[in-house]
Amino acid sequence: MRFSMILPVFKQMFKKPWTNKFPAKYQPSSTTKFLTDVEAGKAKLILPIETPEGFRGKITYDKEACIGCNLCIKVCPCGAIEAKPKEKKIKIYLSRCCFCSQCNDICPKDCLKMSNEFLLADTDPYSKDLIVE
Amino acid sequence: MTKKEETTKTTYQLPIGPIHPALKEPVMFEFEIDGERIVDADVILGDIHRAIEWAGMRRNPIQIIYLAERICGICSISHPIAFIRAVENACDIGSPERAEYLRVIQAELERICSHMLWAGVAAHEIGFDSVLFLTWQMREKALDLTEYLTGNRITKGVMTIGGIRRDITKDQIPKINETLNYFKDNFEKLRHVFLDDKTFQLRSQGVGILTKEDALKLCAVGPTTRASGIKKDVRVDQPYFAYGDLDIDYITPDILTGEVNGDVYDRIIVRLLEVKQSIGLIEQCIDKMPEGDLVSEPKIPKLLAQIKKTKAEGIGRHEAPRGECVHYVKFNGDSEHPYTWKVRASTYANILPWIPMLKGEQIADIPIVAASTDPCMSCTNRVAIVDNDNHKKYELDKEQLHQLSVEKTRRLMR
Ligand code: SF4
Ligand code: SF4
Numbered sequence: 001m002r003f004s005m006i007l008p009v010f011k012q013m014f015k016k017p018w019t020n021k022f023p024a025k026y027q028p029s030s031t032t033k034f035l036t037d038v039e040a041g042k043a044k045l046i047l048p049i050e051t052p053e054g055f056r057g058k059i060t061y062d063k064e065a066c067i068g069c070n071l072c073i074k075v076c077p078c079g080a081i082e083a084k085p086k087e088k089k090i091k092i093y094l095s096r097c098c099f100c101s102q103c104n105d106i107c108p109k110d111c112l113k114m115s116n117e118f119l120l121a122d123t124d125p126y127s128k129d130l131i132v133e
Numbered sequence: 134m135t136k137k138e139e140t141t142k143t144t145y146q147l148p149i150g151p152i153h154p155a156l157k158e159p160v161m162f163e164f165e166i167d168g169e170r171i172v173d174a175d176v177i178l179g180d181i182h183r184a185i186e187w188a189g190m191r192r193n194p195i196q197i198i199y200l201a202e203r204i205c206g207i208c209s210i211s212h213p214i215a216f217i218r219a220v221e222n223a224c225d226i227g228s229p230e231r232a233e234y235l236r237v238i239q240a241e242l243e244r245i246c247s248h249m250l251w252a253g254v255a256a257h258e259i260g261f262d263s264v265l266f267l268t269w270q271m272r273e274k275a276l277d278l279t280e281y282l283t284g285n286r287i288t289k290g291v292m293t294i295g296g297i298r299r300d301i302t303k304d305q306i307p308k309i310n311e312t313l314n315y316f317k318d319n320f321e322k323l324r325h326v327f328l329d330d331k332t333f334q335l336r337s338q339g340v341g342i343l344t345k346e347d348a349l350k351l352c353a354v355g356p357t358t359r360a361s362g363i364k365k366d367v368r369v370d371q372p373y374f375a376y377g378d379l380d381i382d383y384i385t386p387d388i389l390t391g392e393v394n395g396d397v398y399d400r401i402i403v404r405l406l407e408v409k410q411s412i413g414l415i416e417q418c419i420d421k422m423p424e425g426d427l428v429s430e431p432k433i434p435k436l437l438a439q440i441k442k443t444k445a446e447g448i449g450r451h452e453a454p455r456g457e458c459v460h461y462v463k464f465n466g467d468s469e470h471p472y473t474w475k476v477r478a479s480t481y482a483n484i485l486p487w488i489p490m491l492k493g494e495q496i497a498d499i500p501i502v503a504a505s506t507d508p509c510m511s512c513t514n515r516v517a518i519v520d521n522d523n524h525k526k527y528e529l530d531k532e533q534l535h536q537l538s539v540e541k542t543r544r545l546m547r
Binding site: 071075 | 192193195196197198199200261263264267270280281283284285288290298299325326329330331332433434437
């Protein structure tokens with residue numbers, strides 16, 4: 001066929017769109033209000049696509065196990081980790097983190113892990129959600 | 134008798150860029166135009182210098198891997214590979230055999246993603262956007278697989294010095310095979326759209342020709358040079374990782390059509406065939422992959438201590454989707470930060486071939502011809518010289534530049 005795309009394009013018109021319409025079919029004008037509506041049972045949330053195993057999301061930190069060796073600071077490419085010398089603990093600024101998980105690999109006590117939480121957008125880079133300590 | 138007056142014909146100049154709706158990245162073209170025809174072309178680079186090498190010289194090699202990843206979002210495996218090969222070369226670090234195979238799998242998966250992305254962009258450049266969506270719909274599967282294997286979709290973060298950070302377990306293999314089979318099933322569809330469709334043929338056959346002589350003379354690399362019939366591929370010429378054990382050969386357009394024209398159409402053929410080749414290579418790797426360790430030195434502090442003691446230089450090469458990419462590092466033996474880090478991205482070698490390709494073409498062909506080398510400007514820009522006093526850009530002439538290069542080389546040789 002000379003014009004090979006005509007058929008696929010017509011077929012596509014009758015197919016269900018591939019896009020997962022997260023969080024709702026139409027973008028709500030206020031996400032915060034939409035979320036309160038969802039909690040009150042007034043609106044329905046379309047769930048995001050599931051993350052695969054081994055996904056690199058928000059870092060979790062087991063503060064008790066940390067010995068303050070600061071090795072994670074040495075390898076972090078983004079300078080996202082800060083030492084707290086008095087307590088011998090660390091503080092991670094997620095807004096600077098590039099999710100390479102190198103800190104997870106080097107930690108001798110295995111106290112850093114990557115969760116599958118990925119909804120980290122925030123207007124304030126120093127908000128409570130974006131600082132792990 | 135009066136002499137017949139002659140008409141003086143002149144050309145006019147058409148600047149495109151550095152910021153232009155048709156360009157994805159900042160680069161400046163200056164065309165000499167006669168009617169619709171391009172008489173002469175010039176390329177001016179240097180508008181997107183990011184000082185990545187400078188930043189790298191203030192970081193240790195483990196940190197640089199992630200910086201190298203960000204030289205180019207599409208080659209986010211190729212640059213780390215070239216960099217770790219340079220470091221391994223300088224510090225004499227080996228890697229386990231299993232890691233060599235896993236590295237090939239990741240590199241080839243990236244090639245599939247990159248070539249599919251390019252095919253979509255090429256379709257977009259000739260105004261055939263339904264094909265853009267068709268190819269990118271397929272590319273989505275490759276990205277999903279990347280995410281499944283590495284945890285990230287674009288900047289994969291799996292390479293490390295002396296091995297690889299993520300294994301491919303037995304229960305991950307069915308998903309890999311499923312994706313590869315999807316590509317094999319749909320390959321014919323893609324080939325048919327790109328190679329048999331009248332629209333594509335009209336826009337790409339005989340357009341943007343790079344002759345074999347020019348390609349050799351201007352040192353083009355990757356699919357750009359192979360489409361002109363030159364057998365050049367680092368994976369075959371100087372096999373590294375597991376490529377030596379695999380069945381791999383140069384891809385030139387005559388495999389499919391029996392002739393080499395060096396036009397945009399041939400570049401499409403080469404890239405499509407390379408997608409097929411990459412699928413085959415991943416399958417071979419999965420079959421042949423031995424059991425074993427992932428890294429030769431699991432203790433990163435020990436590795437860094439070894440690098441700190443090293444006083445040597447190293448070179449790393451890798452056949453990135455766009456062609457050969459070269460990294461050079463030098464360690465001075467007193468710090469774990471490299472004394473120098475130099476990157477030669479593949480597009481750098483493919484800039485000059487643009488000029489013979491564009492000469493004689495129509496204005497409307499500029500986007501597709503420029504896109505046919507799969508350019509990546511951000512990777513390429515190395516120098517921007519700004520006069521601090523009056524904030525103007527200035528240029529160095531050939532002698533000054535040569536003098537500076539000589540001085541730098543001397544400094545490095547010390
Ligand atoms: S994941 Fe990477 S960037 Fe983020 S804190 Fe850890 S080492 Fe730093
Ligand atoms: S590497 Fe682990 S134990 Fe050491 S400071 Fe970081 S989090 Fe704590």
